[in-house]
Amino acid sequence: MSEHKIELSINGRRQRATVEGRMLLSDFLRVDAGYTGVHVGCEHGVCGACTVIVDGLAVRSCLMLAVQADRCKVTTVEGLAADENSLHPIQQAMRDEHALQCGFCTPGVVMTLAALTGGAEKPDAETLLASMSGHVCRCTGYQGIRRAILKLAGESEAKQP
């Protein structure tokens, strides 16, 4: 069993910790760092609820070790909105389009969309819709999520097959 000193940025704040090699990034973010917006569903890479952004890319935090995030920039759903009283445009679109019900899968969905739309290149609706294969939502039947995505991509429902 090995222990490791890590230092990473979480939502812009520098965090130092000592972790066991086997600590999953998802558990570290929730339990040690307190970011409970990281939802753990299946804990083996199927459901997508624990998706966070690591160095600009959407990844499943249950499929990374915490020690692997050493020197990385991690963003969780807590780090998206500008302040307590506002929503990130993706969160707003999902709220407007009733893209969530119980909310368990929502942080993961939001983080994938935030990663894909956060760069210089703006992906089309097709790309965003395809990325949803990596998320399981048991409430909405995905229709609200689909509408929110089309809204974000600036496309009308009628244009989509």
Next chain:
Amino acid sequence: MKPAPFDYYAPKSVEEACALLAEAGGGATVLAGGQTLLPLLALRMSQPFVVIDINRIESLKFVSRADGGTRIGPVVRQSEIISNDILKQALPVLVTAAQHVGHHQTRNRGTIGGSIALGEPAAELPATAVALGASIEVRSVRSVKKIRAEEMYLGPYATALSSDELITSIDFPEWPVNTMPLFREIARRPGDFALAGLVGAVVIESGRIARAGIAWFGMGPTPIKARQAEAALVGQSIGSLDAQRLAELAIADADPFDDRHATAEYRRTVARRIFVRTLSEALKQRQAA
């Protein structure tokens, strides 16, 4: 904590990684993208004493054109394959295959080397390596050697890799720019394992097939090279191909099984159809161009 305890090492060089592997005497597991290993660790189906993380080895992250082929470092992510300009040009069928691996979120971590080393029989990348005639460069403290992709896979998740060996490059031979790519996968949902899949490349010179590399995935205990169909294709005029007969030959090399996802008979039926359809569509596209 979900995984059983292990010692974690993140070497910076191949030499260091090989030394650690040798020292562990079979008790170590290499961690590349982790998209299969981490679930196995979390479920404690895998309980290595030592985990050797190769993500900090910069010399394993490259895509380069070299003496008649393309070399890809094992720690190149599946998402990087999809966006790589060299690969789009040199190995478009590999790019297509990578688009079918897992989901966007897992492709951002998952690597070509990890997929090749795992040897999942229904996976896209091992079958692509087999179809295109790739070879796998493998290093240990004992030796550097090359394993031909078609000799790599011995059974489900069983490969010719020894426990002290590390993949250091996946080398694809040259396929000309106008190579006709073949790819089709049948899965219930995007990201699911293939029930049956076909991947390959066909070179056409003055109306005849000059070279063909074709493999199945999800059609047996390993990726399977459709040798009889390849041999029958070469020399044929593209105007007079009997796709049905070729499909029968291709199926003859496959060895599908019953499992809870599909029966062997279903897989054979589907495979026959996707072979005919994929080949016919590719040829039609070629003739229109």
